[in-house]
Amino acid sequence: MIIGVLALQGDTREHLHAVADLDAIGRPVRRPEELDSVDALIIPGGESTTMSKLAVEFGLLEPLQKRIAAGMPAYGSCAGMIMLATTILDGRADQVPFGGIDMTVRRNAFGRQVDSFEGNVDISGIDGGSFHAVFIRAPWVEEVSDSVEVLGRVNDGPSAGRIVAVRQQHLLATAFHPELTGDLRVHRYFVEMVREAGKTTEG
Numbered sequence: 001m002i003i004g005v006l007a008l009q010g011d012t013r014e015h016l017h018a019v020a021d022l023d024a025i026g027r028p029v030r031r032p033e034e035l036d037s038v039d040a041l042i043i044p045g046g047e048s049t050t051m052s053k054l055a056v057e058f059g060l061l062e063p064l065q066k067r068i069a070a071g072m073p074a075y076g077s078c079a080g081m082i083m084l085a086t087t088i089l090d091g092r093a094d095q096v097p098f099g100g101i102d103m104t105v106r107r108n109a110f111g112r113q114v115d116s117f118e119g120n121v122d123i124s125g126i127d128g129g130s131f132h133a134v135f136i137r138a139p140w141v142e143e144v145s146d147s148v149e150v151l152g153r154v155n156d157g158p159s160a161g162r163i164v165a166v167r168q169q170h171l172l173a174t175a176f177h178p179e180l181t182g183d184l185r186v187h188r189y190f191v192e193m194v195r196e197a198g199k200t201t202e203g
């Protein structure tokens with residue numbers, strides 16, 4: 001099982017480390033040929049407008065949209081969550097997502113004065129207590145369709161109740177950055193999703 005990490009821009013390295021810590025094989029993905037060689041993809045945090053622009057420049061936009069639509073498991077954190085959304089609010093006019101999760105996300109939703117904050121999030125399907133979640137100019141999910149499973153909301157504080165973790169079949173997204181806190185539970189959950197998807201394809 002090879003898990004690619006999109007390496008156009010953002011905190012690719014931290015995700016590669018998380019994957020390696022779980023004894024899975026990680027590989028940076030910059031070109032369409034590299035995308036062909038992976039079973040799943042992590043889309044890191046960073047800047048979604050830049051990521052979108054570079055995806056077009058590197059000829060990755062359409063191949064990515066196609067593979068995601070065809071069932072390749074993908075996990076997006078923060079900017080990666082924005083890239084997996086079907087609809088973006090407060091985006092740049094020419095910003096194109098990869099799509100896949102039937103949801104509307106709002107960029108930089110937690111307010112511009114507070115660039116980043118930390119909060120607690122419980123994620124359904126992941127045991128071991130709340131996540132200590134780090135949000136950096138993070139989006140939140142404003143709306144989801146019936147096909148999207150809401151996995152987590154902010155527990156407390158002024159943004160309590162905001163949706164920050166979702167899953168739609170083979171696609172997973174969090175508004176926060178588990179790759180920065182050394183808590184590997186979200187990555188482990190994703191690796192498990194990839195294994196399950198592999199079994200279905202083989203079986």
Ligand SMILES: NC(=O)CC[C@H](N)C(=O)O
Nearest residue numbers: 045046047048078079137
């Ligand atoms: N930490 C992040 O990934 C920030 C996301 C960024 N604000 C964006 O719109 O892409």
